[in-house]
Amino acid sequence: MKLSNAGEMITKDYIELTLRETEEKSVAIVFGRLMCSLGQYDKSQHYFEQLRKDPNGxxxxxxxxxxxxVLCYKGEWKEARDHFDCAYDRMMTNKP
Incomplete structure (x- = not known):
């Protein structure tokens, strides 16, 4: 019985965390992140690269x-750093 309750609490916490994350991001971003979380790194990378070409807002x-x-998960550290730097620069120059 305790194991069932623990599993239920973990599931509830996971759902709440996921809901908070999705409130902060668009469906398009969440979809790409889901592919990455499922280990579909190449598909996720391709998806985000296509989205970058045509961001549609x-x-x-x-x-x-x-x-x-995604590149971090793939172990491509230098290239990942370049994208993180670009993201940081965009965030710092973005005017609300």
């Missing part, structure tokens, strides 16, 4: 950040 800083995130 999406936040370019978040797109760059997520390309960097």
């Amino acid at each position: 999406e936040n370019l800083a978040w797109i760059e950040f997520n390309i960097g995130r």
Whole structure:
């Protein structure tokens, strides 16, 4: 019985965390992050690179950040750093 309750609490916490994350990001960003979380690194990277070419109103800083995130998972540290730097620069120059 305790294991079932613990599993239920973990599931509840995960759902709440996911809901908070999705409130801060668009569906397009969440979709790409989901592919990355599922280990679909190449697909996620391709998705974000295509989104960067045609952002359709999406936040370019978040797109760059997520390309960097995927590259980190792939172990491509230098290229990831370049994208993180680009994302940082975009965030710092973005005017609300």
